[in-house]
Amino acid sequence: MEEINNIEVVPCTESDYLKPFRVHYNQNGTKKSWDFMRTHDSVSVLIFNTTSHCFVLVKQFRPAVYMCEWEKAKTQPKQTTEKTEEGAAEAASSESKEGQSPSEGESSSQWPPASEGITYELCAGLVDKPDLSLEEIARQEVLEECGYDVPASKLKRITSYRSGVGVTGAKQTMFYAEVSDDNCVSTGGGEPCEGELIEVVKVPLHEAMTFAYDERIPKTMGVIFSFIWFHNNMSPKYKISTNV
Amino acid sequence: MEEINNIEVVPCTESDYLKPFRVHYNQNGTKKSWDFMRTHDSVSVLIFNTTSHCFVLVKQFRPAVYMCEWEKAKTQPKQTTEKTEEGAAEAASSESKEGQSPSEGESSSQWPPASEGITYELCAGLVDKPDLSLEEIARQEVLEECGYDVPASKLKRITSYRSGVGVTGAKQTMFYAEVSDDNCVSTGGGEPCEGELIEVVKVPLHEAMTFAYDERIPKTMGVIFSFIWFHNNMSPKYKISTNV
Known part of the structure; x- marks a missing residue:
């Protein structure tokens, strides 16, 4: 995954993905304007494999990073x-x-x-299919990216929050899914036709808190938060190291 | 703060704030391209007032949200x-x-x-002053946005992570600052010349965990995570409600 070369950067005058807009408005009588971008809301899933007692994350090269x-x-x-x-x-x-x-x-x-462009992230995806529930979209991402087939009804909602409040302000909803080796139907890795090149990685439960706070491992806040959420909420059920 | 009207949206062809670029590269021999935006890294600060036993957050209207x-x-x-x-x-x-x-x-x-556009956030700012340390930039934001004058040496680094990995990939570093009423030198509220219109709000310690997980209160992941970090790491020092 980590062989990157022939890099060239150009200004981007027309993008299918990044479409800046400007909003003019009055706030308490003061004229203001703000540049923003539209984006879809998203879902993310903390996956815990109960067979191997590992968290299942995705690791990928992120050009923006x-x-x-x-x-x-x-x-x-x-x-x-x-x-x-x-x-x-x-x-x-x-x-x-x-x-x-x-x-x-x-x-x-x-x-x-x-x-330097690699990050560890929760399995995640955009909410771009209006006919599907958030749980169903999350289920599809778990299957496509990580290869586990679990029913949407097994997804537990953790919380939701706003991301990129200065630029996109999209709503992100986080779920928790317990899977077992029996649910594993493929190697995952994303949809090649969508250009995804995702490596599925496992973080053993007993290493999770050290992983979360190790700043040498590049990761999203979703990973850190969800590991700690698990630590606080699932510890009666599963043992987790607390030496942080 | 919440009187917003005369709203008009227009496409934004030239922005001082949002500058899309495109990078072409080879990943394992496959040609790819990705649209991204440059942005500054940022710092955020969980502020705890030891006089009133409250967290100090900022609340503002976010046009993108x-x-x-x-x-x-x-x-x-x-x-x-x-x-x-x-x-x-x-x-x-x-x-x-x-x-x-x-x-x-x-x-x-x-x-x-x-x-609908209001969010609760940690005190935060961009790392756009290369001569200053992250701690010094964080200190300035605490003063400007929240009105507390604390030395940079009192800022404790919590962790760092990547945000907006699909679009900006910037690095965010989170700090913890204990302040007291004695450190309060102004009402805060941001720099009016920068167009900031920030309301400083206090969340009592005993309500923090309920606040963190109440999805009706729009907030960033930084708020949720940092409240839980405090709960896990500062609870020997300060009592916090755990009824979540």
Whole structure:
């Protein structure tokens, strides 16, 4: 999964995925405007395998995360705040080489290793099928991404919250699903036709809290929170290490 | 804070805040591309007032959240998935009226009440000052948004994680700050010149867990997680209700 090369960045004038809008409004009589993007709500699922006593996560290369790190490697040595479109457009591909950072204004740059773009996440998906319940959408993601076939009725709602409140503000609903090896019907990995390249990884229960708070392991807040939710709410049922 | 009117939505072709880029790359020999946006990393702070035994949060109107709800009110009655730019551009302001949803294609629409765009969040800010440490940036946000003057050395790092992994992938670092009424030097509320209109709210310790899991209160995952982190890690020091 971690072989990434031939990287090229260009400004994006027309995107099927990122569509900025501007809203003008009055707040307590003051005229304001705000740029935002539309997106779908989403669901995520904390999966616990009761056979192996492991959490089931997905691990994938996230271009947006990788580009963040590239940006930092590029700007931090000079402590500059300016980030120009030209700079991004000019940046051409090159072999990544850890520890080296590109000089500003060069037409080719050293890229961070691909591992800098990898994140551990909960199984998740967009709420883009209006005929389906949140539970049914979550069920499909568990099947497609992680290979477990569980009925929607087995999904327990944990909570919901807002994400990206400055830009998208979408609502995310989190579920908990217990699965067993008997529910495993495929290797998962996502839908190749959708360009997904997902690795299914297991985190043993006794390592979960250490995993959650280890900042060297890049992950989403959903992973951290849900592990701790499990720790607080499922510990009467399953033993979990508490040495944090 | 909650008087919002004269709302108008237009497509946004040029934004100082949202700049989409496209990255082309090879992943294991397969050509791919991804649209992403650059953004700054951010810091957030769980503030606990040891005088009043309250958490200090910020509450604000978030246009992106509001527009999500408007979109849903518009599309859900007909269970349609199509969201057209024209529809958004045509939508003109009108008095909000709860429970009513606009017909599609109308040039004016009923808008949800302003309360639909309100969220409770941790005190937070962008890491856009390269000369300052994360702790120093967090300290400034605590002062500007919430009015407490605490030294950066009193900020305890909780953890860090990735947010918006599909679009921005920025790194968020969360801190914990104990303050007392003696540290309170202003009412906070953000920087008016930056267009911030922030209400500082207190959540009593004994209500925190109920607040965290009450889905009727719109909030970010950072609020939920940090309240539970406090519950797990500070409970020997402060009593907290555990009836969840």
